[in-house]
Amino acid sequence: MAAPVVDSGRSLTMARAGREAVIAAMRANPDIFVIGEDLGGVFGTTVGMADEFGSQRIVDTPISETGFIGIATGAAMAGMHPIIEIAFVDFIGVCYNQIVNFAAKTHYMSGGQFKVPMTMMIGYGGGYCDAAQHSQTLIATLAHMPGIKVITPADAYDAKGLMASCLADDNLCVWMVHKAIWGLGWLGLPIKTALATVPEEDYKVPFGKARIWREGKDVTLVGYGITVHHSLAAADKLAAEGISAEVLDLRTIVPMDRDAVFKSVSKTGHLVVADEDYMNCGVTAEVLASIAERDPRVLQAPAVRVANPDVPIPFSRPMENFALPDADKIVAAAKKTLGKA
Amino acid sequence: MKPTAKQRIWMYERMLTSRKLDEAVFEAYWEGKKPIFHMGKGPLPGEMHQSFGQEPAAVGVCVHLGADDAVGGNHRPHHTAIARGVNLKRMAAELFGKKTGLSGGRGGHMHLYDKNVSFFCSGIIAEGMGPGAGFALAKRMRKQPGIAVSFNGDGAVNQGAFHEVMNMVGLWKLPFIAVIEDNAYAVSCRPSESTAVRAWKRAEAYACGGEYVAGNDPDLIFEAAGRAVEHARSGKGGYILEIQTERLHGHFIGDSAGYRPKEEVAAQKDPIPLYRQRLLDEKVLPAAELDALEARVKQEVDAAMKFGRDSDYPAPQEALEKVFA
Amino acid sequence: MTDVVVPQDLWDTEDEGVLLTWVYSDGAVVQQGKLIAEIMVEKAQLELEAPASGRLRILVQPDAVIKKGQVLAKIESA
Numbered sequence: 085m086a087a088p089v090v091d092s093g094r095s096l097t098m099a100r101a102g103r104e105a106v107i108a109a110m111r112a113n114p115d116i117f118v119i120g121e122d123l124g125g126v127f128g129t130t131v132g133m134a135d136e137f138g139s140q141r142i143v144d145t146p147i148s149e150t151g152f153i154g155i156a157t158g159a160a161m162a163g164m165h166p167i168i169e170i171a172f173v174d175f176i177g178v179c180y181n182q183i184v185n186f187a188a189k190t191h192y193m194s195g196g197q198f199k200v201p202m203t204m205m206i207g208y209g210g211g212y213c214d215a216a217q218h219s220q221t222l223i224a225t226l227a228h229m230p231g232i233k234v235i236t237p238a239d240a241y242d243a244k245g246l247m248a249s250c251l252a253d254d255n256l257c258v259w260m261v262h263k264a265i266w267g268l269g270w271l272g273l274p275i276k277t278a279l280a281t282v283p284e285e286d287y288k289v290p291f292g293k294a295r296i297w298r299e300g301k302d303v304t305l306v307g308y309g310i311t312v313h314h315s316l317a318a319a320d321k322l323a324a325e326g327i328s329a330e331v332l333d334l335r336t337i338v339p340m341d342r343d344a345v346f347k348s349v350s351k352t353g354h355l356v357v358a359d360e361d362y363m364n365c366g367v368t369a370e371v372l373a374s375i376a377e378r379d380p381r382v383l384q385a386p387a388v389r390v391a392n393p394d395v396p397i398p399f400s401r402p403m404e405n406f407a408l409p410d411a412d413k414i415v416a417a418a419k420k421t422l423g424k425a
Numbered sequence: 426m427k428p429t430a431k432q433r434i435w436m437y438e439r440m441l442t443s444r445k446l447d448e449a450v451f452e453a454y455w456e457g458k459k460p461i462f463h464m465g466k467g468p469l470p471g472e473m474h475q476s477f478g479q480e481p482a483a484v485g486v487c488v489h490l491g492a493d494d495a496v497g498g499n500h501r502p503h504h505t506a507i508a509r510g511v512n513l514k515r516m517a518a519e520l521f522g523k524k525t526g527l528s529g530g531r532g533g534h535m536h537l538y539d540k541n542v543s544f545f546c547s548g549i550i551a552e553g554m555g556p557g558a559g560f561a562l563a564k565r566m567r568k569q570p571g572i573a574v575s576f577n578g579d580g581a582v583n584q585g586a587f588h589e590v591m592n593m594v595g596l597w598k599l600p601f602i603a604v605i606e607d608n609a610y611a612v613s614c615r616p617s618e619s620t621a622v623r624a625w626k627r628a629e630a631y632a633c634g635g636e637y638v639a640g641n642d643p644d645l646i647f648e649a650a651g652r653a654v655e656h657a658r659s660g661k662g663g664y665i666l667e668i669q670t671e672r673l674h675g676h677f678i679g680d681s682a683g684y685r686p687k688e689e690v691a692a693q694k695d696p697i698p699l700y701r702q703r704l705l706d707e708k709v710l711p712a713a714e715l716d717a718l719e720a721r722v723k724q725e726v727d728a729a730m731k732f733g734r735d736s737d738y739p740a741p742q743e744a745l746e747k748v749f750a
Numbered sequence: 751m752t753d754v755v756v757p758q759d760l761w762d763t764e765d766e767g768v769l770l771t772w773v774y775s776d777g778a779v780v781q782q783g784k785l786i787a788e789i790m791v792e793k794a795q796l797e798l799e800a801p802a803s804g805r806l807r808i809l810v811q812p813d814a815v816i817k818k819g820q821v822l823a824k825i826e827s828a
Contacts, residue, residue, distance in 0.1 A: 093774075093775075093778075094773045094774060095771060095772065095773055095774070095775070096771075096773060097770070097771060097788065099795075100788070115567070117566065140566060141566070145593065146589075146592060146593065146596070148589035148590075148592065148593060149589075150552075150555065150585055150586045150589050151554075151555055151558075151586060151588075151589025151590045151592070151593055152555070152589075152593065153555065154552065154553075154554065154555010154556050154558070154559065154586060154590060155555045155556070155558045155559040155562055155590065155593065156555075156559060157555060157556045157559055158495075158555060158556030158557055158558060158559020158560045158561075158562070158563070158573070159559040159560070159562050159563040159566070160559070161545065161556060161559065161560065162495070162543075162559065162560045162563035162564070163563065164563050164566065164567070181549060181552055182552065182555060182586075185548075185549060185552070186547070186552060186555075186556060190538075190545070190556075191747060191748070191749065191750055192531055192747050192748050193528055193531055193532040193536040193538065194527075194528050194531075194532060194536070194538035194540070194545065195526070195527060195528030195529040195530075195531050195532065195538070195747060196528075196529075196747045196750070197527070197528065197538050197539070197540040198538060198540060198545060199750040200750075201750075230748050231748055231749070233749070254749075254750035255749045255750050267770075267771075267788075267795075268795070273768070273770060273771075273790075273812070273813055274770075274771070279771060
């Protein structure tokens with residue numbers, strides 16, 4: 085008989101962990117409410133919450149993103165803290181103005197008079213044949229605009245802690261989770277490394293602090309969200325070939341922990357950055373810029389980026405798999421920068 | 426419900442303050458922009474959408490509002506801001522881009538905000554509707570009194586945001602009034618060329634109240650707005666109040682409005698001298714007191730403009746501040 | 751010893767489900783009424799609560815296809 089394990093801690097999906105943070109915050113603060121479409125439904129993050137909080141605080145809306153994001157912005161300016169659920173980041177196209185010109189800029193344009201405490205909960209990512217308008221990442225598009233904090237947890241522990249931090253922040257925070265690691269019903273089983281032990285009590289994970297998932301000395305693999313998991317799988321494969329890879333999870337894109345990236349690359353001298361977003365003018369470029377601007381001499385070889393090669397995401401599986409990053413592409417990139425291709 | 430004498434005097438005083446400020450701004454605007462017109466030059470740079478002729482729409486509505494309420498203006502906000510009671514000195518300083526401005530110079534003419542009177546602006550047509558309705562939702566959720574009013578032009582009613590927000594206002598019976606200032610022109614486009622069905626006529630489609638008030642007359646606007654405000658305050662929900670008004674100048678300073686027929690422009694009536702005459706005729710205020718009121722207004726406006734001119738600019742690196750709370 | 755059974759009324763159809771994840775590890779102490787596993791049926795995610803308090807003994811691993819009425823684990827009472 086195995087040694088008894090006393091209360092080993094709960095292993096949760098990111099969806100459930102994020103939900104715990106939302107519920108705890110809503111119980112503590114009556115000014116927090118959820119607004120969005122299909123709140124009972126698509127991602128299950130708010131399933132059953134109307135039973136506890138009432139339809140007053142779980143506000144189901146018509147298909148009117150510009151309308152209800154504007155409404156949420158006004159409620160935030162009035163001192164409440166709305167949580168807006170958007171199922172697919174691709175939909176920000178229909179409400180982009182409200183996000184980037186209103187919610188993001190009102191604090192600044194009002195000289196600090198009106199805070200806009202607002203959290204958006206958004207799903208992103210492809211790899212399941214949902215094609216170009218339902219599979220995007222678009223994190224660079226949001227990170228590019230001043231006034232938006234972009235939060236990208238990669239596992240359940242960070243999901244809960246980062247959501248708690250979003251709900252305590254007086255600004256527009258966009259908490260974004262790749263659909264394949266969220267732990268939703270309709271994408272099969274979640275990637276195992278996205279599950280994590282999650283404390284029952286409340287806790288926060290700070291913004292702007294990267295996380296080293298795996299230490300290594302030969303090459304730094306930088307990722308966020310799903311590419312952390314691809315990088316972990318890549319690190320295993322590289323280890324089998326005697327290459328020691330360090331896996332660094334950015335955790336938040338705005339603010340970005342450039343110091344941690346620089347420190348890791350200073351140690352390994354080699355850099356691979358992986359991102360499911362489009363490559364051009366993207367987060368991968370921003371990470372490279374961080375090194376180049378600070379001291380490019382820490383790099384012993386050119387860095388390599390792994391990202392969508394600037395194509396609309398194809399529907400057909402072989403083409404989609406070609407366009408999106410995966411562990412093998414990160415392995416190839418690591419070998420390339422190490423001159424072992 | 427007709428306005429009391431006190432309310433009528435308040436409306437006149439606010440209209441005059443807005444007009445005097447706009448006149449001073451108009452004069453100052455041209456400094457540095459002659460002989461070559463460059464929008465970015467001079468002490469009052471940028472676009473400038475003035476409110477000449479539209480003052481009645483703002484005062485007739487805002488006279489009914491109090492500290493519990495919220496008001497959203499648009500890209501032509503001066504009369505609305507002044508009717509709402511925005512700090513005049515800090516408003517002028519904001520137009521000059523000074524450190525002492527409402528937003529420390531970060532917003533400017535189209536982005537006037539004064540938290541003390543729950544006033545904000547939208548520089549993008551119709552996009553302030555959502556935030557306005559959001560204030561109304563917050564009041565409902567916190568069980569607080571108060572309504573929200575959003576000022577828009579006739580050109581705003583075809584924007585998606587207008588429709589989306591009015592649908593939710595009707596669905597949830599939010600205490601929200603969409604004021605449409607029909608000044609007959611969306612820049613150069615007339616409603617007959619752009620709008621299949623006028624906004625106030627769509628009220629039933631949004632389960633809201635609605636009406637059109639013609640004449641650009643503060644007293645008539647007072648009455649119609651009274652109905653709209655009562656509708657919203659009583660819990661009946663939203664209202665679309667379309668107000669006929671007059672844009673006496675071009676869309677912005679520099680727009681010669683050549684697209685308007687000359688006879689039409691010549692036939693326009695300035696509402697402020699007309700209202701002054703009515704106050705005299707109906708013995709609301711004797712001429713001497715009207716003169717004294719006007720002198721006070723001019724003094725206040727002059728002081729505000731001086732404050733704006735004399736104040737310092739923000740330090741350049743202050744541009745980096747206040748992105749986040 | 752209490753069986754942890756997939757309840758007959760957990761979902762409406764006769765479809766099979768999939769055991770998505772155990773919230774606690776084998777040997778962990780669990781409390782009656784608390785969430786101990788997630789089950790997926792088509793697109794829906796369903797919750798399985800502990801029928802008793804005690805030590806969890808897992809019999810069926812995640813990713814397994816499961817049926818209503820199936821015993822997934824046992825709970826040893828304290």
